[in-house]
Amino acid sequence: MREPANILQLAALQPDYMGFIFYEGSKRYCEGHIRPEMLAEIPAGIQKVGVFVNESTEVILETVQAYKLDLIQLHGRETPGQCRDLKEAGMTIIKAFSVDDHFAFENTLLYERYCDFFLFDTRGNNYGGNGTAFDWEILKGYLSDVPYFLSGGLSLENLQSKEFEKLRPKPHAIDVNSGFELEPGLKDVEKVKELIKLMKEKN
Numbered sequence: 001m002r003e004p005a006n007i008l009q010l011a012a013l014q015p016d017y018m019g020f021i022f023y024e025g026s027k028r029y030c031e032g033h034i035r036p037e038m039l040a041e042i043p044a045g046i047q048k049v050g051v052f053v054n055e056s057t058e059v060i061l062e063t064v065q066a067y068k069l070d071l072i073q074l075h076g077r078e079t080p081g082q083c084r085d086l087k088e089a090g091m092t093i094i095k096a097f098s099v100d101d102h103f104a105f106e107n108t109l110l111y112e113r114y115c116d117f118f119l120f121d122t123r124g125n126n127y128g129g130n131g132t133a134f135d136w137e138i139l140k141g142y143l144s145d146v147p148y149f150l151s152g153g154l155s156l157e158n159l160q161s162k163e164f165e166k167l168r169p170k171p172h173a174i175d176v177n178s179g180f181e182l183e184p185g186l187k188d189v190e191k192v193k194e195l196i197k198l199m200k201e202k203n
């Protein structure tokens with residue numbers, strides 16, 4: 001999210017999390033669009049997530065403080081050591097992994113001690129926001145008890161599929177992005193409304 005009016009419209013729907021991309025290489029880069037004070041208008045029940053890609057620990061900590069972020073999503077090649085440093089600095093961490101048919105879930109194990117959540121996104125040309133789903137069957141190989149976010153090309157269609165119903169282990173949360181946008185960085189409020197209704201019906 002990065003357009004103030006769109007952020008407030010979305011906040012009225014009370015999602016559990018709202019994400020802000022602090023990676024200059026993204027079409028959704030939020031700096032220059034929102035001032036840190038603007039995020040203070042988001043109700044406290046919505047957790048503000050800062051998304052970073054291969055950023056230094058120092059910059060991440062400064063950004064978290066300036067924007068009063070609740071969680072960080074590390075969406076690049078961050079090491080277990082950097083996650084340890086960030087955890088020791090008091091961060092709540094979502095570590096993202098790019099997944100394809102050959103993904104080895106053993107890769108997640110070294111991160112378990114330092115991360116609060118994992119996130120599985122589809123491997124693609126970009127670090128994130130590729131808009132394609134991976135074969136969720138491979139999550140059967142998930143080895144960890146760390147709760148995970150399902151991500152990568154989620155849409156109203158695939159979230160209503162049999163494959164989503166059958167998904168085990170069940171995700172802690174879903175992270176929707178390009179499938180619910182009018183343009184990069186601008187969410188389709190009506191579509192998100194429909195999604196929230198659908199998810200409430202399932203629970």
Ligand SMILES: O=C(O)c1ccccc1N[C@@H]1O[C@H](COP(=O)(O)O)[C@@H](O)[C@H]1O
Pocket residue numbers: 019021023026027028051053075119121127128129130131132151152153154175176177178179
């Ligand atoms: O969306 C981006 O531009 C982006 C750039 C760099 C890292 C992460 C990014 N977004 C994350 O990508 C996934 C999947 O998005 P999509 O549904 O496939 O469009 C999601 O976790 C976003 O938070």
